[in-house]
Amino acid sequence: MLRRFCAHAERSIGCVGLIFLVAGGAVAEEEVSRKTPDVFSGLESQFRETVQPLLKRYCYRCHGAKKMKSGVRLDQISLSFEDSELFLLRHIQKQLKEQAMPPEDEILPAAGERELLLQWVEDALQEGGRKIRPKDGSVRRLTVTQYHNTLRDLLGVEDHLADALPADGVSKEGFKNNKDTLLLTPQMIETYFDIAEKALSITLVDEGRKPKIQCFRVELGEGVNKDPVPEQIQLNGPSLLAKEDYLIKEITPEKPFAFEPLVMRKDFRFIEGYRGNATVREWKDFRGLYHSVFASLIGRHTGGYNYGRSSHLVSGGLLLRPRSPETDTKRGPAPTFSMPIRQLPASGVLQVTVEAARYEDGLQPQLPAVESGQRLRFDLANRVVGDPVNWRNVSPGVYQVDVVFSASPADDVVVAEIGKRTFSRRIKAPLPVSGPGGVQIVPFVIARFPGGVLPLSISCGKGQNLSEIRITPVIEDSEPGRQFSSFEKRNPHVSVHMGLRTDVGARLSRFAEPQAIVSPEMERYYFRAPVSSFASPDTEEGNANYLAGLQEIAVRSELTDGRQLPRVLVRAVEVEGPYYQDWPPRGHREIFFPSPNKGNPGTYAREVIERFAMRAFRRPLRSGELEALLSVWRDRHGVTGDFQESVKQVLVVILTSPQFLYLTEASEGPGAEPLTEHELAAKLSYFLWNTTPDEQLFSQASRGSLSEALDPEISRMVADERFEQFTSEFVSQWLALDKFEVVNVNRGRHPRLLKETKRELRREPEHFVTHLMRKNLPLRNLLAAEFIVANDVVAGYYGLGDGSEHGLSFAPMRHGGETLGGVLTQAAILAGLSDGSESNPIKRGAWLARRIIGEPPAPPPPNVPELPDGQEAEGKTLRERLEQHRDKVGCAECHRKIDPWGLPLEQFDAGGLLKKGKVDARSTLPDETEISGTSDLKRYLVEERLHQVALSFLEHLCIYAVGRDLTFNEREYLREEGRRQLSGKGYRMRDCLHFVVQSPIFLQK
C-alpha cells in the first residue's frame, strides 16, 4: 500500500507522512473541542464554490440519488461531520489517491482538480476529526452465550436453558455482541421468565430432603452373567448382546452426604410393538431390570474396516477398536457399545462412568517378518482348528506373528488367542505376499509378550488352508520395531454419546469431551453433562409400546487419523443421575449461605437477596433497588409464609431485570468519563471470559484497585481456562467459522471431510489463536506460522499424522511445509468459503478483504449477472469464467478488489487441502503487486501489509471488546496508537489485547 501511495504522491500531493500527520491531528480530541469557526467556514465555502461542482461533474452520475453505485452517494455531503460522512470522506480520499475513481472509462478530472479535491478532503477530515463525539455510556444485552455462562456460574446450572432464546443477530463485522443487533422482544421476556424459574428450580433444593439418586452398572464380558434371565430379551435388531455376556445391577454410589437411592422401575405392561407401532400383539407383563436397560453393539463384527473384529467380548470385558472412518450408518458410527435405557432423570447432570483399560494390544504389520534364525514355527496342518499349542520358553519382548495358509484363504477374520490376549485380523484374498510353493502369508500382529509359557490358538472361519504360525522376534531398531514402539505409546480415546433411540436408529450426540485411556490397568473415567441437553423420549404416561421412550447412552473409541490405536477394554459402564458432588448443591449454598441471622427471616432475606442481587447485577445495589426487591419478598412471604419460595420469586425478579440482562455503563453526561470499577470488572469479564466477574475481579473492583492492576488481571484472565470462552466466540465470529459448520460437503470429492473430522477442524482456528494469545506471539504468525496447532485428527487431515502424537488434544507442531501455518490455510476457513465441491476465490477473496485486511468490499449491487454457465463457459476454467464476469461493466470495479485476494488460495480445494497437479494461483493484487501463490501471498501480507493486517485485527478485537461499532476517531486511534505502541515488537497478540483494554475506547464511557 505504501509503495503505491508514494508512487501516486509524485503526481498528486505531499507524501505519506502528511497523511499520518493529518490523521494524527484528528485523534487529539482533548486538544480542540469544537469546530474551528474560521477553518469550517473556509471549508464550507470552498466546498460550495469548487468541490461540489467537481463532484457533480465527475461523480454524481454513478454516485448520485439514482444509481448509488456500490451504495455510495456523493450528493449528500453536508459537512455534518457525522461519522458516516467522515468514513465516506476517508473512502473518497483513498479512491482519489489510488486513482481508482473515477474509473478509467469515465471522464477523468485533470491532475489539478484531483489535487484540489484531495486537499479539500484531507482538510475536511482534519476538521471533522476534531469534533468531539458524545460518550453517553452504553447499554448492551447479554448475548445468549453470555447469558448461559452467567446463569451457569451464578447458579451452578449446567443445563442449556438459554437454547430456548432466539439466536442473536449478527452485526456487519460478523459479531453477535453488538449492542445494536441485540434486540429484545416480548417473547424473549417471556422466555427469560421461564428460564429463570426453571434454573432456580434446579438450583434451589429442599435442604431437609435427601436427594434421590438413580444409579446402575452394566458389566461386560464373556460369560459375566452366570444367571441370565430365562425369557428372551426383546429389542428389534440383531445388535443385542447375548444375555450371558452382560450383567445389570442397581448399585449405591458412595457419596459424602445422605441420599435415597432411586429404585428403578422394573414392572412393565406393554402391548408389544417390536417393529414400530404397526405390530400390535397382546398385553404382556415384563419384569426386571433387563427390560429397563439393554446392552447392544452397533457394528458388532467388522464394522466395515479392515483391522479385524471391531469389537470382541472377552472374559475381562468388551474390546473396542476405534470407530471406523467410513461407516456412519443410521445406527451411528461403528463399533459402538450402546445401552438403550427406559428411565433416566429429566433434569440435572448425568454422570456416565466408563471402567476401562488401554488394552496391551498388537500392531498389525504391513509385511511378514523377515526370516531370522530365531523364528519359531507351529505346524497347524494336522490339528483341530482352534486347539491351542504351547509357545514355551518365551523370553519377554516384542514378536511378530505371521499366519501361513497353504493356499489362498477365504475372505474372513483370523482370530488368535495368545496368552491372555486376543488378536484378530481381517483378511482378503488374494494376499499381497506369497511364499514358495503357493503358500500365502498373513502378517498378523506385532505385540509385546511376557515370558514363560503362552498357550496359542488360532482360527479362521472353518480353518481352510491354515497351515502354520511363524513367530519372529522384532528388533527394536528396525522399522517394524519403531512402528510398534510408537503404537505402544499411543492412547485410545473413549467418548460417550447420548440420544434418542428410535426404530430407525439412534440420533446420538456427543455427551462430553472424549478422554484418553492412558492406563493398562482398569480405571474409572467420568463423563458428565446435563441430561436436558439431549432429546427426551417424551412419551405419554402409561405408554404401551415396549420400544417407545428409550434413550440411549453409547460408548466408543474415537478414531483419530486412521493410524492404528490400541483397543480399549471396557469392563463396565455406570450411570448416575442426577449427579451431585455435594448436597445441597453449590448454587444453593451460595444463595442460602451460612449466616448467624438464619433464624430471623426478615434479616436473613435481606442478606440473601442483597448478596445475590449484587452478584447478578455485578455491582453494589443502588438506593431503592434493595427496597424494591424486599417489598416483593415481604408480599410473597406474607401470603405463603414459605421462606425459600418467597426468596425464589425475588430471584426470578432479579434474573429478569434489566440490571441483570443488560451490561450497563451509566453516563453522567456527553463527556468521556472513566468506567466505574464495577463496570470495568464486568466489561473485562464479559470480554475475556464471556461470563460474570469471578470473586477476585469483583473484590478488586469493590476495593477500587482494579483499574490500577489491569495488566496483571488481564494476564490472569488470559491464562484462565475461561479465556477459551472468549476465543471460541471471538474467533468463530471474526473468521466466520459458522460457514464451515453449514457447508454441504460433497462427499464424493472430499471423502475425508467427515462429520467427526469437521468437528476437530472447526476447532483448529480457536486453538490456534488461543495459543498465539497465550504465548504472546507476534501477529505475523496469524497468517504465516511455521507451526500448526493440531491434534492427531487435524494433523492427519493435513497429511502430517505421523508427526503428531497428541491424540485428541491440540498442541503446536512444526509443519515443515510451504503453505501450511496461519489461518489463511486452515481447512475450516478454506472449506467454509467454498460450496463444498469447488473452491471459490470470490468468497475467499471477500472474506480476506473483509476480515483480514479490513478493506470490506461493497455489497453486491442489484442485478448481479451470474457466472457464465452452459455454453458460454464451455471449456473455460473457473478462473477464466471469473475473468469473464469481472470484465462485465459494473462488476469489474468491485471484483478488482475481491478476486485477487482469493486467487492465490486457489492452490487449495474446497476441502481445504492442496490441489493435486499444477494450479494457476497467480494473482495481481489491487495495488498491482504480482503474487505467485499462497505462500507468496502470506509473505506479502506479513512483510508489506503487516500494519494493515494488524489494524484489521485490532479493529475486530476492539469492536468485539466494546460490543459496538467504532467511531471515526476511535478507528483513527487504533491506527495511530496501535502502530506506535505495538509495531515495534511485531504486534504481539496478547499485547494487542492489553492495548485494546487499556485504550480510552474501552476504559471510557
Add this chain to the structure above:
Amino acid sequence: MPNQFKIDRRAVLKGMAGVALPLPLLEAMGKEVAEKTPRRFCAFYVANGMTLPDPKLGIDDWSWFPRAEKDGKFVFGIPTAPLSPHREKLSFFGGLQHLNGTKNDPHVCSDMWLTGAPLHDPAPGTYNTVGLDQVVAQHTRHHCRRPSLVLSIDAGTGYTSRTATISYDREGKPIPAENNPRRIFESLFKSNRGTLESQRAQLRMRMKLVDAVSENAKALDRKLGQADREKMEQYMTSLNEFESRLQTSEKWLDIPLKEQDYSHLNLDANPADDPQAYYRTMLDLIALAFDADITRSVTFMMNREDGMGISDTFPLKLGMSMTHHSMSHKKDRDGLIEWGKYDRFLSEQLAYFLRRMDGYRDRQGTVLDNTIVLYGSGASTTHKNTNLPTLVAGGANMGLKHGQYHQAGGRMTDMYLSILHSMGIGEESFGDSRGTLGDSIFAV
C-alpha cells in the same frame, strides 16, 4: 386509478366495529367466539424467486405462472400443477411489485416482502416498517390467544438482507421466528393441560413478578445516554407487551381450547432428514392453530434468500442436483426444469396445507374460506424485483373471487390493503399503497 379508492365503507365499518369498539374484553371475545367467524391471514415466503423460463427455450409449461387462458380458464404450469385441485379457491397475480424493491440491493427482497418499506432510504433511526401480518395481528389480537405466530425454516431473525423472518413489528424490528415443531406445539397446544386454577395462579404470580420487575427497572439509574434510553424503552415495551399477553391469557383461561386431533403430527420431523415431513408438520401446526382460533395471523418463511439456512440443501435431499440458490441462478433449459421441480415440490406442500385448511369446518364454511393465504416470493427470478410471483388462496367468505389469473399488475402494497380491507381492517393505507387493488379478486 381513482376507483381504487372506492372502498365499501359499510364493509369497513362493519369490520372495524368488531375490532375497535371498547367493549369489555372478555365480552367482546365471547361474542367473537360465539357469533362471528374468525378472519385470518397467513403468509408463506419462498426465497430465490420462482421458475420463469425464457420463452425462447420453449419450456413455457415449466413456468410458475399459469399460461394463458384456455376455455376461459388459466392453465397451471408443471411447477404449480399440484395446486390444481384448489383452482376454485386460489388465484395468481402477475406483474405485482414493490416500488421500493427495485431501488434496493436485491437481497433485501425478503426483508421487505410483507412491508414494502423503502429500505434504501429508511426513516432516521429505523430499519424496516410494520409488516402486513403484524397489522393483522394488531387488529385481531384481542380475539385470540396469540396475536401472531412467526415461523421460519431457521429460528431467530437472521440479519439484514439475509433475514430469517418475514415479520416486522410496529417499530419495523424483525420478530424472531420459531422453527422447532415440538416447541411450537407445546407453546400453542399444551397450555390446556393442568388445571385452570393452577394456571391462573401461575399467571397471576407472573403478573406480580412482572410488576415487580417493572418497579425494579425504574430504580435503575436514569443516567443513560439517548441511544441507551431507547434500549431501556425497548425493554419496558417488551415487558408491558408481555404483561398484556399475560392478562389476555388469563381471560382466555375461561374458554377451553378446542379439542383437536393431534395424532397426525410428526413433531420430531427434522428438516435435515426429511424436508417434506418437516414442512408438513409446520403446516399442520398452522392449520391446527387456525382451527382452534389460537391466532389469526401467521407467517412462515419456507426458505431464506441467497443460500442461507438449511432449506438451501433441500433440493439435494430430494434428489436434485443443485441447491435452491444455485438452481435459482440457472438460465438454461435443464437448470430451469430442475428449479421447476423444486417449485413443484413447494407447491405440493402448499396444496397439502390448503387441503387441510379446507378440511376444518368453521361456523360458516371451511377454515380456508375464512383465511386469506398469501404465497409468493420477493423476486421473480434471481435478483429481479418486478413481476413478483404471487398467489392468494382462501378467504371466500371475505369476498374473494377465485380461479383467476390477475395479470394487470400493480403495487404489492395495494394488494395488501385489499387483504386488510377484505378482513374488515379499516386501515387507510399500507406502506406506499395508493389504494386497494382495483378490478381484481377482492371485493374491496
